[in-house]
Amino acid sequence: MKSLYTGLLALSLFSASATAAHYVIDDDEKxxxxxxxxxxxxxxYSWLTGRFNRFEGHFNYEPGKLEDSSVKVTIDTTSVDSNHARRDKHLRGDDFLSVDKFPxxxxxxxxxxxxxxxEFKIHGKLTLHGVTKDVVIDATKIGEGKDPWGGYRAGFTGTTELALKDFGIDYNLGPASTHVQLELHVEGIRQD
Known part of the structure; x- marks a missing residue:
């Protein structure tokens, strides 16, 4: 039964992208x-910047047929890294990401x-802090082609902006700090 469910889930995610090539995001720790x-x-007055160090995902992509493309990414929120240990502990806590509940x-x-x-827009559902919302990512293709190891790669970048309160994060950071900007840089390896 579990394998049937998994198969149906995979079919539902990729039925629109049956003709597109499948890529795994290059997140190898090496x-x-x-x-x-x-x-x-x-x-x-300034920007606080950071990143998530651990994530995984895949996408389906076919040049000239973006309507057949799709993407799925899962982020490990416990890996938040703003280059400041005490602040990262606060970000992982209940005031922000609540990683114990929503890892x-x-x-x-x-x-x-x-x-x-x-250039294209990726429409989809983001689940963060236990809340699912529609978001749009403004995306740009960087390039694609063969790599030195006999594989084939495609790379993209994307940006979106999120209102923290939309995802149940209402810690008061002041009126200038109600939204966070996400920048995504993705290189995928085609799976033949």
């Missing part, structure tokens, strides 16, 4: 070529909107 970064204003965040696309051959 030399990752992907990043999930964030930044938020600090008191309106993962997930994005699953449901539609790709083509702007041109290099």
């Amino acid at each position: 030399g990752a070529h992907a990043a999930v970064n964030f930044k938020i204003k600090h008191l309106g 993962k965040a997930t994005f699953i696309s449901n539609r790709i909107e083509t702007i041109n051959e290099e």
Whole structure:
């Protein structure tokens, strides 16, 4: 029964992308070529920046057929890293990410909107802090081609902005710090 459920789930996620090539995001600890970064204003005077060190995902992509593409990414929220240990402990706590309750965040696309051959919008559902909301990622294709090890890669970058209160995070950081910007840099390895 479990294998049937898993098969149906996979079919539902990728039925729209049956003709697209499948890529796994290059998040190998020996030399990752992907990043999930964030930044938020600090008191309106500067930017606080950080990243999530651990995540995984995959996407389906076919040049010229972006409507057949899809993406799924899972982020380990316990890996939040703002380059400051005490602040990271606070970010992991109940005021922000509540990682004991919500150790993962997930994005699953449901539609790709083509702007041109290099730019597009990825519409999907982001689940963060136990809340699922529609988000749109403004994405750009960086490039694709063969790598030196006999594989084939494709790379993209994307940005989106989230209102913290939309995801149940209401810690008062001041009026200049209500939204966080996400920057995604993704390099995928085609699975033949």
